[in-house]
Amino acid sequence: MRLVLNIVAARRLSQVFFVLLTLWLCAVATLGASFWRLSGWPVNFILQLSPLTALGTLLTTHTWYAPLLWAVPVVLLTAFLGRVFCGFACPLGALNQAVGWLARRVTVNFPGSRGAALRARLADNRHSPWQAAKYYLLAFLLAAACFGSLQTGLFDPLPLLFRSLNMTIAPVLDAGFQALFLKPRHYASAWLLFAVFAAVLGLNMLRPRFFCRYLCPLGALFGFLNRFAPWRMGKTDDSAHGECGNCTLCDTSCEGACRPSGVLVASECLMCMNCLDACPKGRMTFAGRASAGGEEHLPEPSRRGFLFAAAAGALSAPLWTIGGLAGQDAGTGRNPLLIRPPGALDEARFLARCLRCGQCMRVCPTNVIQPALSEAGLQGLWTPVLNYRLGSSGCQVQCVACGNVCPTAAIRPLTLDEKLGQGKFAAKGPVRLGTAFFDRSRCLPWALERPCLVCQELCPVSPKAIHTRTSFEPIRFGLASLVGVEGRRLSLSGLPKPTVNLGSGDYYLRPAGLVSMNSPEAGLKRINAAVWAEAGQGFTLDAEPDPRQGWKLAPGADVEVLVRLQKPYLDAARCIGCGVCEHECPIAGLRGIRVSFENESRSGPGRMLV
Amino acid sequence: MSGPQAEGKGGGMPPEMPPETTPGNGRELSRRDFLRRAAGASAIALTGVGLAAALLDTSGPPASDVGTSAKGLGDFSLAELRGKPGRMAIVRGLADPKAATPDRRAMLERALAALGGLGAFIKPGDRVLLKVNAAFATSPALGATTHPDLVAAVADLCLKAGAASVALTDNPIHSPESCFALTGIAEAAARSGAKVILPSENLFAPVSVPASGAVGGRLIRDWPALAGAFKGVTKLIALSPVKDHHRAGASMTLKNFYGFLGGRRNVFHQDINGIIAELALLVRPTLCVLDGVSVMLTNGPTGGSLSDLKAMHVLAVTTDPVAADAFGMELLGRALTEAPYIRLAETAGAGSADYTSLTPQFLDLGA
Numbered sequence: 001m002r003l004v005l006n007i008v009a010a011r012r013l014s015q016v017f018f019v020l021l022t023l024w025l026c027a028v029a030t031l032g033a034s035f036w037r038l039s040g041w042p043v044n045f046i047l048q049l050s051p052l053t054a055l056g057t058l059l060t061t062h063t064w065y066a067p068l069l070w071a072v073p074v075v076l077l078t079a080f081l082g083r084v085f086c087g088f089a090c091p092l093g094a095l096n097q098a099v100g101w102l103a104r105r106v107t108v109n110f111p112g113s114r115g116a117a118l119r120a121r122l123a124d125n126r127h128s129p130w131q132a133a134k135y136y137l138l139a140f141l142l143a144a145a146c147f148g149s150l151q152t153g154l155f156d157p158l159p160l161l162f163r164s165l166n167m168t169i170a171p172v173l174d175a176g177f178q179a180l181f182l183k184p185r186h187y188a189s190a191w192l193l194f195a196v197f198a199a200v201l202g203l204n205m206l207r208p209r210f211f212c213r214y215l216c217p218l219g220a221l222f223g224f225l226n227r228f229a230p231w232r233m234g235k236t237d238d239s240a241h242g243e244c245g246n247c248t249l250c251d252t253s254c255e256g257a258c259r260p261s262g263v264l265v266a267s268e269c270l271m272c273m274n275c276l277d278a279c280p281k282g283r284m285t286f287a288g289r290a291s292a293g294g295e296e297h298l299p300e301p302s303r304r305g306f307l308f309a310a311a312a313g314a315l316s317a318p319l320w321t322i323g324g325l326a327g328q329d330a331g332t333g334r335n336p337l338l339i340r341p342p343g344a345l346d347e348a349r350f351l352a353r354c355l356r357c358g359q360c361m362r363v364c365p366t367n368v369i370q371p372a373l374s375e376a377g378l379q380g381l382w383t384p385v386l387n388y389r390l391g392s393s394g395c396q397v398q399c400v401a402c403g404n405v406c407p408t409a410a411i412r413p414l415t416l417d418e419k420l421g422q423g424k425f426a427a428k429g430p431v432r433l434g435t436a437f438f439d440r441s442r443c444l445p446w447a448l449e450r451p452c453l454v455c456q457e458l459c460p461v462s463p464k465a466i467h468t469r470t471s472f473e474p475i476r477f478g479l480a481s482l483v484g485v486e487g488r489r490l491s492l493s494g495l496p497k498p499t500v501n502l503g504s505g506d507y508y509l510r511p512a513g514l515v516s517m518n519s520p521e522a523g524l525k526r527i528n529a530a531v532w533a534e535a536g537q538g539f540t541l542d543a544e545p546d547p548r549q550g551w552k553l554a555p556g557a558d559v560e561v562l563v564r565l566q567k568p569y570l571d572a573a574r575c576i577g578c579g580v581c582e583h584e585c586p587i588a589g590l591r592g593i594r595v596s597f598e599n600e601s602r603s604g605p606g607r608m609l610v
Numbered sequence: 611m612s613g614p615q616a617e618g619k620g621g622g623m624p625p626e627m628p629p630e631t632t633p634g635n636g637r638e639l640s641r642r643d644f645l646r647r648a649a650g651a652s653a654i655a656l657t658g659v660g661l662a663a664a665l666l667d668t669s670g671p672p673a674s675d676v677g678t679s680a681k682g683l684g685d686f687s688l689a690e691l692r693g694k695p696g697r698m699a700i701v702r703g704l705a706d707p708k709a710a711t712p713d714r715r716a717m718l719e720r721a722l723a724a725l726g727g728l729g730a731f732i733k734p735g736d737r738v739l740l741k742v743n744a745a746f747a748t749s750p751a752l753g754a755t756t757h758p759d760l761v762a763a764v765a766d767l768c769l770k771a772g773a774a775s776v777a778l779t780d781n782p783i784h785s786p787e788s789c790f791a792l793t794g795i796a797e798a799a800a801r802s803g804a805k806v807i808l809p810s811e812n813l814f815a816p817v818s819v820p821a822s823g824a825v826g827g828r829l830i831r832d833w834p835a836l837a838g839a840f841k842g843v844t845k846l847i848a849l850s851p852v853k854d855h856h857r858a859g860a861s862m863t864l865k866n867f868y869g870f871l872g873g874r875r876n877v878f879h880q881d882i883n884g885i886i887a888e889l890a891l892l893v894r895p896t897l898c899v900l901d902g903v904s905v906m907l908t909n910g911p912t913g914g915s916l917s918d919l920k921a922m923h924v925l926a927v928t929t930d931p932v933a934a935d936a937f938g939m940e941l942l943g944r945a946l947t948e949a950p951y952i953r954l955a956e957t958a959g960a961g962s963a964d965y966t967s968l969t970p971q972f973l974d975l976g977a
Contacts, residue, residue, distance in 0.1 A: 030787075031785075031787055031788060031791075032787055032791070033791065178810045178811065178812065182785075182786055182787070182808055182809065182810045182811070183810070183811050184811065365747075365784075365785035365787060365788045366784065366785045392785055393783060393784050393785060396747050396784050396785060396788055397747075397748070397914075398747050398748055398749070398788070398792055399747065399785075399788060444880060450880045451857070451879070451880055451881075451882070452857075452879050452880055453856060453857040453879060454857075454876040454879045456856055456857070457855065457856065457857055457879075457911060457912070458783055458912060459912065460746070460748075460912050460914055461914055462909045462912070462913060462914030462915035462917075462918055463908075463909055463915075464909055464912070468856065500881075501828070501881045501884045503824060503954075504881050504882075504883045504884045504950065504954075505883040505950025505951070505954070506881070506882075506883070526947065526950075528947075528950065528953065529824065529957070531824075542947050566856065566857065580783070584783070584876050585876070586874060586876040586877040586879065586880075588874060
């Protein structure tokens, strides 16, 4: 038996391969050592293929970042063979094509003739002048990039697909299995990410590969790049094949709506190869000559449209700055919660590189890196911000995963030494993300006179940035009078039923009204055990009350209960802004200690402390 | 009839028969069609009435659905020792702590030999769970977590004693995978044949601690705990480092059990001694290994610097978690009153705060 692989079958196989590869690379972007974890897999490979990312960052940074060199073979391929990436490789294109096919497959089964279905498809795949829209979008994005604002990732199908899969589909699917994540993952504004993804896929019901035809700026870039492609699709009218009968079956199955039956719009050809298969006479060819039906390059090119779009893009970058939506410098109007991952460049250079692909948010072991909705302004939509209330912990001190998966080094790949300020980075000190501030109106020891100190316990730096000062404060309704004393055991009366655990070791007894200038701890005795009864209260102290310390042991003497509070203070010069304190603070709503961006390393000199 | 058909066909003309999707649609009603429609309508009506009757709730929802939790995580102490003083052996590794690298395995074997071998505690077929302290994703050199050498030694000895399986678990502060990986515990487990149970959400179930004396019945009530890790477990061994802890006085064996709790467990820090005493009742270990080889004297329980540690080269093995911690306070050079939970746990009946009452065997590896 001879296996013949026709070109359409090969294209489908290739698309399935790239979709599976994308899913696999999404799945393995979890920290860990086993083969299905992040153990050397090139998780950014698909993202790095995008020439739009390469060109966008080239315009914003004037360099071609080495990992983006994968875009070069794609450019070469497109220049010579046309948009093979769209037809054979693009995983979002493949999904779009699959949805479009499914949507139309149903209509074929509806009553009515096959002819009606074919006519409907012909109408669906008719070339439209609106296909020019993506070129205007591309002009807008590249013009904005020229002025330092990289927005290509919002529409580039590769970052779009990765952030959609990683932040909406994977967490939902995995919630039941917990194969990827131990705890269900949370991503702020996941609803919006999903709405966009669902819209992109759903639009295929309107037109096959709607996004690819009308919106995709990467496709538009390919449309420019294939301008001089020597080989392209086209039909032949020659003696060998006879004249074209204009049956338009080629148009009927054309995914790119590039009009293969007539004047071919070469920039729109997605290389789906369907026309090769559809022509009953085999007149369609992929060859080094123009189509017999004629050829033009771009759909309805309009110089005014380009100029308008480019001008809008060029203006958008400075307008964002003027509008204060994304404060470039930490002094003006910046959202205090705009805390970037460790290694993030200063805000202007960060926004010149971030694709919003979500790889950092995917790989973060504590799920603390979140897509910004409003924190970074419109310009920074879906860029990574740290939200210490979400996630399973703060930014883990011994982790540098986010920077090491960032495809464009918007987050620099740090070493542990650099992050922690060790070794040759000792003089520079650790990377700071911000500073923690106590909210004394919400902190348990400060506001509610209850011992706590979780923040101090978990502060990971040595010496800890959170330190304490101990004070003893009388509790409410804490006055009682002595009934009897028997060594370390005291019987009291008059204490109302306590609302705290007086025998827990955090509470002390002292003669009432005893104030000592020299030692605030004079006369204090720790309560080791407390029994409360309506008739009287029994206390066991850790030492016998001593009359030399002001104790009057006669019945009727007044005593008071005090709570020992270790009140937390912050040493800002040692705080690295990791946010473990904020995450672990037991005040679940608005935390009693909160981190904001002040003193972050990336802001450079003058960030807060002098 | 509505617009398009009427207009399209120029009035009067009967519209083209649409495909039949509902019985009797577009035709004069026949008896047969009427009966079919009546049956369909009755089925829908009956389903509605039936559902309402079957699932009728006249009282409305209760304020909460608590009160159905399991009582604790289990008692894994040896039956023959219950109500009696526990057993204890304390090994000093080297006369000069700075002279050489510690051999935790040798120390452990020496202590166990004095207690009759691990076979006195682990029987063939036992399924052993090790409670390690893997709270932080830091290097084992920083001493904030159970040392991987100790994990490997205990797991290996358990399997040699005939244990059917050895697993280890903790619900750490940092991301669990990172914690087990960076502390070297995952690697030690793989090396010795123990399984790491990561604290995934579905392993947590609510438990309560019944009151015992002045302790219990108050904090851990319908609280999520790592109950899933105990499935089939017959023995529990706690492996804990000795660490400074500003709020609790010290973090050793009983504080290590905090890692069995889930939820927003940090609220319990308001009553740190109360919660640790309840943890002593939450679960009773078969054996406790307290690792004082490198003691964290400052900046605990996270540490973060080698200067926070002091080499002491002491390892204690005991059946009594309270005695273990009482001994640990001595290593830290602190009075028992600085960690009031130890006495509280004793009054609750979880063990003895006077470790000398166990008549511990003092052994010296260096001799």
